[in-house]
Amino acid sequence: MKNLKLLGVLLASCLALTAxxxxxxxxPAASQQAAAGQSVSQQKEITAAVALDFTTMDPMDTSDTLSxxxxxxxxxxxxGFDDNMKVYPMLASGYKANxxxxxxxxxxxxxxxxxxxxxxxxxxxxxxFKKWADKSLGLKRTTFLSGVLQSFEKVDDYTIKVTLNKPxxxxxxxxxxPCCVIMSPKQIAAGxxxxxxxxxxxxxxxxxxxxxxxxxxxxxxxxxxxxxAEINGGKALAExxxxxxxxxxxxxxxxxxxxxxxxxxxxxxxWPVPTENMETLKGDKNVAVNQAEGIVVRYFVMNxxxxxxxxxxxxxxxxxxxxxxxxxxxxxxGLASVATSIDGPAVQYYKKNEPVKYDVxxxxxxxxxxxYPDGFTTTLMYPNNTLNQKQAEFFKxxxxxxxxxxxxxxxxxxxxxxxxxxxxxxxxxAEVDCxxxxxxxxxxDSDWAIRPLVSKESEPPMSYNISYFENDELEGYIAAGLGxxxxxxxxxxxxxAQDLIWQQVPxxxxxxxxxxxxxxxxxxxxxxxxxxxxxxxxxxMSN
Amino acid sequence: MLKYTCRRILGMIPTLxxxxxxxxxxxxxxxxxxxxxxxxxxxxxxxxxxxxxxxGLDQPVPVQYVKYVSGxxxxxxxxxxxxxRPVTEEISTRYGNTLELTFISLIWSTIVGVLFGVWSGxxxxxxxxxxxxxxxxxxxxxxxxxxxxxxxxxFAVKLRWFPTTGASSLSSFVLPSITLGISIAAVIAxxxxxxxxxxxxxxxxxxxxxxxLKEKVVIWKHxxxxxxxxxxxVVGLQFGFxxxxxxxxxAVFAFPGLGSLLIQSVNFRDYxxxxxxxxxxxxxxxxxxxxxxxLYAVLNPEIKLG
Numbered sequence: 015m016k017n018l019k020l021l022g023v024l025l026a027s028c029l030a031l032t033a034x035x036x037x038x039x040x041x042p043a044a045s046q047q048a049a050a051g052q053s054v055s056q057q058k059e060i061t062a063a064v065a066l067d068f069t070t071m072d073p074m075d076t077s078d079t080l081s082x083x084x085x086x087x088x089x090x091x092x093x094g095f096d097d098n099m100k101v102y103p104m105l106a107s108g109y110k111a112n113x114x115x116x117x118x119x120x121x122x123x124x125x126x127x128x129x130x131x132x133x134x135x136x137x138x139x140x141x142x143f144k145k146w147a148d149k150s151l152g153l154k155r156t157t158f159l160s161g162v163l164q165s166f167e168k169v170d171d172y173t174i175k176v177t178l179n180k181p182x183x184x185x186x187x188x189x190x191x192p193c194c195v196i197m198s199p200k201q202i203a204a205g206x207x208x209x210x211x212x213x214x215x216x217x218x219x220x221x222x223x224x225x226x227x228x229x230x231x232x233x234x235x236x237x238x239x240x241x242x243a244e245i246n247g248g249k250a251l252a253e254x255x256x257x258x259x260x261x262x263x264x265x266x267x268x269x270x271x272x273x274x275x276x277x278x279x280x281x282x283x284x285w286p287v288p289t290e291n292m293e294t295l296k297g298d299k300n301v302a303v304n305q306a307e308g309i310v311v312r313y314f315v316m317n318x319x320x321x322x323x324x325x326x327x328x329x330x331x332x333x334x335x336x337x338x339x340x341x342x343x344x345x346x347x348g349l350a351s352v353a354t355s356i357d358g359p360a361v362q363y364y365k366k367n368e369p370v371k372y373d374v375x376x377x378x379x380x381x382x383x384x385x386y387p388d389g390f391t392t393t394l395m396y397p398n399n400t401l402n403q404k405q406a407e408f409f410k411x412x413x414x415x416x417x418x419x420x421x422x423x424x425x426x427x428x429x430x431x432x433x434x435x436x437x438x439x440x441x442x443x444a445e446v447d448c449x450x451x452x453x454x455x456x457x458x459d460s461d462w463a464i465r466p467l468v469s470k471e472s473e474p475p476m477s478y479n480i481s482y483f484e485n486d487e488l489e490g491y492i493a494a495g496l497g498x499x500x501x502x503x504x505x506x507x508x509x510x511a512q513d514l515i516w517q518q519v520p521x522x523x524x525x526x527x528x529x530x531x532x533x534x535x536x537x538x539x540x541x542x543x544x545x546x547x548x549x550x551x552x553x554x555m556s557n
Numbered sequence: 558m559l560k561y562t563c564r565r566i567l568g569m570i571p572t573l574x575x576x577x578x579x580x581x582x583x584x585x586x587x588x589x590x591x592x593x594x595x596x597x598x599x600x601x602x603x604x605x606x607x608x609x610x611x612x613g614l615d616q617p618v619p620v621q622y623v624k625y626v627s628g629x630x631x632x633x634x635x636x637x638x639x640x641x642r643p644v645t646e647e648i649s650t651r652y653g654n655t656l657e658l659t660f661i662s663l664i665w666s667t668i669v670g671v672l673f674g675v676w677s678g679x680x681x682x683x684x685x686x687x688x689x690x691x692x693x694x695x696x697x698x699x700x701x702x703x704x705x706x707x708x709x710x711x712f713a714v715k716l717r718w719f720p721t722t723g724a725s726s727l728s729s730f731v732l733p734s735i736t737l738g739i740s741i742a743a744v745i746a747x748x749x750x751x752x753x754x755x756x757x758x759x760x761x762x763x764x765x766x767x768x769x770l771k772e773k774v775v776i777w778k779h780x781x782x783x784x785x786x787x788x789x790x791v792v793g794l795q796f797g798f799x800x801x802x803x804x805x806x807x808a809v810f811a812f813p814g815l816g817s818l819l820i821q822s823v824n825f826r827d828y829x830x831x832x833x834x835x836x837x838x839x840x841x842x843x844x845x846x847x848x849x850x851x852l853y854a855v856l857n858p859e860i861k862l863g
Binding site for chain 2: 157456476477
């Protein structure tokens with residue numbers, strides 16, 4: 015009996031230890047900002063815990079935002095994205111384009127060296143263009159540029175001219191994409207395997223080592239040109255005392271473990287923070303929690319070539335019948351904003367439209383008009399992880415209210431991928447009726463937010479037009495947007511495109527995800543860009 | 558015994574050939590296109606085709622098979638489709654980690670399990686037995702992820718005695734091996750207990766006691782030695798399973814081991830890695846079975862091998 019009691023006390027104290035501890039959620043802790051010039055970050059070696067393992071260090075072979083974000087710390091691009099996804103020149107100092115968007119003359123910034131001593135100049139730039147145009151390498155983003163590059167030549171040591179084989183108004187945005195960061199010509203010459211394992215660039219950090227599955231380490235490049243206001247034409251990209259001496263990134267797939275690492279001090283930065291843990295962390299005095307609107311937009315896709323979704327009224331009915339505010343609250347724990355376009359808000363040429371008000375009666379009336387007074391049955395296909403299962407259940411419950419019986423078909427993501435994205439039949443014969451998807455325009459431009467999702471050329475297996483949407487008027491706007499480098503022409507084309515898409519409802523536009531991240535309270539200025547990549551350029555640490 | 562061992566080792570070869578062939582073809586029957594999965598959602602069809610060629614997946618399946626098997630004969634396990642690195646490289650660090658975790662977990666859980674089992678078995682029906690078996694049932698029933706998180710919250714976050722994750726230092730093995738070992742210790746305890754109870758009924762135990770031997774000697778020198786056979790079987794089986802990687806523990810503790818590698822490879826349909834891992838797991842089981850069979854003969858001279 016005595017020992018049983020002892021065991022009970024032991025177990026209880028173990029549980030108590032875990033339960034007690036600062037749950038003061040009166041005010042979330044903010045980062046303690048170090049005073050100007052007094053950041054100690056450059057003497058600190060920190061750990062960052064991330065959600066996935068890195069895939070490669072070769073930019074053009076990268077399909078995930080995480081690896082891309084790290085590559086951007088080691089290598090800079092001709093252009094880059096600022097905190098609001100606006101393009102700004104980095105290794106380039108400017109550009110000029112002809113009216114047809116087929117010729118781009120790019121001037122290069124002077125006074126920059128790669129960390130292996132090579133000079134940054136036209137030769138280095140062309141070495142990178144040559145790699146991007148090389149289709150034989152079989153890289154994952156091969157067609158990103160190789161499909162449009164016709165020729166490129168040196169005009170002088172700091173000017174290059176690129177000729178495209180068709181008009182491509184989004185070219186500069188493409189160059190700002192993480193897969194176009196510039197690698198040292200020495201590494202390119204050493205071959206694709208070297209590029210994948212040991213990147214060398216002009217960036218704020220130098221690559222140290224990468225043990226796959228375990229960790230990846232970077233160290234600060236004190237000679238980075240971004241610290242130098244003169245090279246930058248007046249304003250430096252980062253404060254002189256910003257950045258960390260050494261950063262070790264550790265892949266930690268399990269959400270709760272990542273959170274525990276931050277709370278125990280094993281990690282000083284973590285992202286993303288699962289929405290369920292945001293409240294817990296807000297109550298921890300030693301942690302600063304952050305959230306910001308991103309450019310990932312969530313959709314409820316409908317196959318517009320199949321009955322009943324080939325009828326606009328049916329699609330509109332579902333649009334009225336899904337409560338988007340409830341979606342944000344229930345599925346995203348409040349960490350999202352209702353979608354107002356197919357574009358994310360920070361995407362170039364985004365145009366805002368008004369979401370329809372949730373109206374069950376109107377939805378039922380529309381269905382009746384379309385010839386479905388008693389509703390209908392249809393299927394929803396989705397990957398069967400926890401988040402999507404939650405979404406699926408939500409939609410089933412919502413659509414039941416308007417008389418639509420949604421049969422849930424969750425399956426393993428690779429199988430789903432083959433059935434939906436790999437389907438090789440016309441939309442009317444495809445298996446998919448409804449589908450859950452999310453997309454972000456990783457180039458920050460409306461072209462990449464729209465064309466892969468609703469253009470005829472993007473129907474599976476070619477790209478991501480799972481709604482099999484076909485509309486000639488829209489094709490015209492897409493072509494107009496791509497066919498010119500003129501800001502106003504593109505803005506107008508994409509405004510019309512977004513309006514059309516909003517009215518035609520090939521998918522119900524749900525929400526824009528928030529990015530979430532957390533740091534130790536002494537760390538400040540760590541950000542996540544709207545595209546989901548980490549931005550530590552100006553990161554600082556107080557004592 | 559030597560002739561027996563040699564014969565068994567030779568017998569491994571046809572088994573392994575069957576395993577390799579079956580896995581190679583079955584894994585390709587599962588729906589899912591590795592090239593598309595590796596290329597990602599933002600890739601166009603042209604990108605996917607380029608990736609497929611680069612990974613050698615456009616070759617006819619028999620050609621891929623011959624390439625893989627001839628590679629095996631040279632110790633080359635192929636190239637991972639997911640990472641484009643040699644599979645040997647992917648497996649080597651993780652194998653070391655899993656091996657170390659397996660040994661540490663197995664050593665402490667065997668010792669604790671045996672002690673609990675003998676303690677319970679020799680006090681059958683009394684409070685020691687109930688306590689021992691209740692602990693064992695809890696050990697088997699408590700989910701590993703729950704125990705793991707509890708240990709993390711208590712000892713890593715609150716007390717900061719151990720690191721939360723990883724396999725970098727010896728102290729980072731403590732919490733994962735405790736989590737892993739709890740259910741194993743429980744299983745070993747139960748097997749040891751029933752085995753000891755059976756043996757204690759034997760005549761020679763009565764004789765030993767009648768001879769006036771101390772009870773400690775009776776239990777440990779006579780009863781325990783004879784109950785070792787089933788303990789060795791269970792430990793052998795657990796050893797084999799653990800060497801296949803402990804998926805849940807690896808997830809909770811971000812422990813870079815073979816279990817998480819297998820899951821990732823299956824998710825990406827990384828055929829060469831899946832094939833090589835299953836080949837290694839099969840080989841391990843065969844070898845462990847052989848060791849266990851030889852141990853039987855060592856423990857009990859009455860057992861004749863062959």
